[in-house]
Amino acid sequence: MPTNILHDISDWRGRAGASGIPSICTAHPQVLVAAMRATAPTGLPLLIEATCNQVNQDGGYTGMTPADYRDFAFALADKEGFPRERLILGGDHLGPNPWKALPAQEAMAKAEVMIAAFAAAGFTKLHLDCSMGCKGEPVALDDKETAVRAARLAEVAEANLPGGDFPAPVYIIGTEVPIPGGAMEEIGELELTTPAAAKTTHAVTKAAFLERGLGDAFSRVVGLVVQPGVEYGNHNVVDYVSAKAQDLSAALSDMPGIVFEAHSTDYQTRDNLRALVRDGFAILKVGPGLTFRWRESLYGLDLIAEELFPGKRDKTLRETMEEVMLAAPANWDRYYEGDDTERAMMRHFSYSDRIRYYWPVAEARAGEKALFDLLAGVEIPEPLIGAYLGARYEDVRAGRLAPKAEDLALAAVEDLMQDYIFASRD
Known part of the structure; x- marks a missing residue:
């Protein structure tokens, strides 16, 4: 089986070439073409992602299933002459969010169908996000229940891998607020994820995976979503301040093989983006900014x-x-x-x-x-x-x-x- 490009992303820092990677979270064709044209001369891989709201078994707001999105992305790459082997397909916030108005049992059943479709279509970076409550539940679930549901989805994904030329997926765990779709108000000062919270998410998710016999799958967990202090509202942007994130960055030393994934990096300055990568936030999500x-x-x-x-x-x-x-x-x-x-x-x-x-x-x-x-x-x-x-x-x-x-x-x-x-x- 081919090796996943992202399997060793935690080792990228300090060596020649890429030290991190942007995650282009969009289904807009011209935006994807522009991303391919910008990336092509660099020799770097290009990670493009679809959210659970954009693309799912019901079509999402784009009208595309995961297989449709894969074919759409490959067709754009072929037309642009961008090598398929440098293209990474990701699924973002994969969980019950599109159906959270339903009872948890029904919403999770829908989420299982969705992640099976993403896995079968050859998406090789899967963000497991089951943090949101469903009908009759709290708005946000506790770490243990979130982890149990994430492991349940990972088990479904592992059972539906396509094999062949597609490498086994890497997984991203954890979440942040706001939920997919963005903030609904002007953003003030943000509370960063604490080192203890990051390590707890990692530990309880590992336990939930091992409980289901998913040790191999957990060995492919390469990233943890945290809040490093970046966000945007309708009118303002909260800039990254490296000094405030040093304790969180240091927590990576206690989680070998893990990098942090930063969502909502849209509208950050070039220097802020570079500082994020240097501080261990190696995956930079961007969508609305593009x-x-x-x-x-x-x-x-x-x-x-x-x-x-x-x-x-x-x-x-x-x-x-x-x-x-x-x-x-x-x-x-x-x-x-x-x-x-x-x-x-x-x-x-x-x-x-x-x-x-x-x-x-x-x-x-x-x-x-x-x-x-x-x-x-x-x-x-x-x-x-x-x-x-x-x-x-x-x-x-x-x-x-x-x-x-x-x-x-x-x-x-x-x-x-x-x-x-x-x-x-x-």
Whole structure:
């Protein structure tokens, strides 16, 4: 059986090449293309992940099952010439979260079907997250019950591995708040995971695995999700402070073979990202930050299109997205507070980027296509790039970037990817 690329990630620090890895948590095709283009010249592996809400046996909000997502990712990689052997597929927050309104027995049965599908489809990094309570239970479960449920899912995953060219999966354990989907309010000072809590999670999960005879599977637990003091709300970002995380980082010495996985690293500075990796937070999750960049670029192109071709479309892309979001408010309504003006602003510009849930909608895809069709073949004047896509202006002026709509949009995402690549290499 092939060796999993991530099997020795705890040994990456201090040797040439990668010392950590970004985890690209999205199903947006252009964002994935940009991630592949940024990563390809480096020789590094590319880890892309789907959450339990994006992709599951019921389709998630993307409409894709795990096998669909695998085929979708491989097709993009093949088209881009990105080697499949450098592509790692991950499943994030795999547990009962999509069905937590059901009683625990029913929700866990659904979660078992889901993780079986992820395992059978060849996903080789599986985050087990059973921390959330189901109907009639506390909002968050205690460590022991969380571990027992995680081990139950690991047993199902192990029974459904595809074999062949797919290596056995590595597992990530532990969780953090907020749950998948992001924070619902402005974030203040964060409480970091304590070293004792991290070690307790590791110990009780190991015991639960061994109780089920899953010693080999636990030997492939390589990461633990913790809160290192990074998060973002609708309007603000809480920056990483290395000095505050040193005690937590030191706890890794008591857990051989383990690295920490940091969620919500979106919008951290390049230097903060590098400090996270150096402090042992070797897996950097990013998702909304990338789709935020994509939306930012599309809205700039939207304004450019109106400058160049006023009135040529029935509605702008922003007007289309507003209609799409208002027609189906479930993915943003309870997350955005304030008056109508404030909520309208957040629908389009919040750091939580809940607009990302709507790009797969047919009307949104059509609006995006209409924008790119209108600008197809157009060399966008430099002054308009400066006015509406200012961060791309210098690269265009220097001849490093073509003044074409798709190139400009992809370059914005690639630019952010470079921060994560920089952070992940010694």
